[in-house]
Amino acid sequence: MAAMVQISDVKKVYGDGFEALKGVSLDIEDGEILALLGPNGAGKTTLISTICGITQQSAGTILVGGHDNVRDYRRARELVGLVPQEINLEPFERVMNTVKFSRGLFGKPRNDAFIEKILRQLSLWDKRDNRIMELSGGMKRRVLIAKALSHEPRVLFLDEPTAGVDVELRRDMWEIVAGLKRDGVTIILTTHYIEEAEAIADRVGVINKGEILLVEAKEDLMTRLGQKELRIELQEPVATLPEVLQDRGLRIDEDGRVLIYTYDTGQDRTGIASLIREVTEAGLVLRDLQTTQNSLEDIFVGLVNNQEDAA
Numbered sequence: 001m002a003a004m005v006q007i008s009d010v011k012k013v014y015g016d017g018f019e020a021l022k023g024v025s026l027d028i029e030d031g032e033i034l035a036l037l038g039p040n041g042a043g044k045t046t047l048i049s050t051i052c053g054i055t056q057q058s059a060g061t062i063l064v065g066g067h068d069n070v071r072d073y074r075r076a077r078e079l080v081g082l083v084p085q086e087i088n089l090e091p092f093e094r095v096m097n098t099v100k101f102s103r104g105l106f107g108k109p110r111n112d113a114f115i116e117k118i119l120r121q122l123s124l125w126d127k128r129d130n131r132i133m134e135l136s137g138g139m140k141r142r143v144l145i146a147k148a149l150s151h152e153p154r155v156l157f158l159d160e161p162t163a164g165v166d167v168e169l170r171r172d173m174w175e176i177v178a179g180l181k182r183d184g185v186t187i188i189l190t191t192h193y194i195e196e197a198e199a200i201a202d203r204v205g206v207i208n209k210g211e212i213l214l215v216e217a218k219e220d221l222m223t224r225l226g227q228k229e230l231r232i233e234l235q236e237p238v239a240t241l242p243e244v245l246q247d248r249g250l251r252i253d254e255d256g257r258v259l260i261y262t263y264d265t266g267q268d269r270t271g272i273a274s275l276i277r278e279v280t281e282a283g284l285v286l287r288d289l290q291t292t293q294n295s296l297e298d299i300f301v302g303l304v305n306n307q308e309d310a311a
């Protein structure tokens with residue numbers, strides 16, 4: 001089946017000549033949760049605003065559910081809901097009316113049962129008659145989600161849903177997102193928080209300076225995350241590995257002063273004990289041992305820095 005959202009070589013140049021997206025291509029599958037990670041100014045908001053039709057791409061195509069976001073604007077727009085970064089609610093309006101009004105804007109017929117369902121799902125039912133100004137910041141964020149869901153979109157974009165919220169509310173948000181996925185909604189969220197991507201995403205995309213640097217299943221990233229490196233520092237440098245260590249997958253580093261062994265922390269047997277024994281039996285004298293863990297954060301920082309170096 002074709003992807004739910006197909007983004008092909010999308011560029012965005014703002015009026016002042018700034019190129020915020022430099023040819024982004026990305027497929028978002030039906031029913032997945034994709035987290036888009038990137039530093040400030042990476043182009044995350046620009047990308048989702050373009051998909052949602054708030055701003056128009058300068059080049060490239062975007063299909064939502066097979067509908068072109070420019071030529072078939074209405075059909076494409078109907079399929080998406082957007083939860084913006086900023087809280088943009090009318091303070092004197094009541095919760096129920098806010099959500100109903102949003103549905104009306106899409107020309108959808110009244111459906112009280114559906115509005116009740118989403119208000120209950122977001123724990124807002126008891127607050128339905130409250131004015132927005134009477135709600136806590138966390139509840140206002142829930143109202144933003146209810147508004148975005150009011151016209152029954154298939155794809156929901158959340159722009160930094162947990163920026164500046166406390167730990168408890170962040171966990172609530174993650175549960176809400178998981179619940180929406182169970183209902184079959186495709187979810188794309190932007191975030192600065194690597195732990196957020198780790199907690200809820202099926203796939204993780206990294207964007208920086210208007211370019212997608214990586215899109216990968218979280219499981220695969222976690223496998224990399226589970227990798228550790230053992231650095232064996234030697235008293236005397238070696239030019240080649242002794243025979244007995246040839247099949248161990250060791251890497252010689254720092255002009256032969258260091259041997260590097262990569263292993264998976266998830267495995268029952270890491271092979272470290274026998275490796276050290278073999279190194280000693282081969283006549284090599286150890287000077288020091290160190291282990292380092294590869295985290296998603298390292299991968300992320302490494303990618304972004306590589307791009308800086310290449311520029």
Ligand SMILES: Nc1ncnc2c1ncn2[C@@H]1O[C@H](COP(=O)(O)OP(=O)(O)OP(=O)(O)O)[C@@H](O)[C@H]1O
Pocket residue numbers: 014015016018020038039040041042043044045046047
């Ligand atoms: N209307 C605009 N006119 C000119 N430049 C803009 C406009 N909107 C955004 N930009 C620039 O485009 C770049 C990408 O901005 P964008 O808001 O998409 O980044 P972001 O990844 O969402 O960042 P953040 O994490 O800070 O929200 C930034 O350099 C920003 O200054």
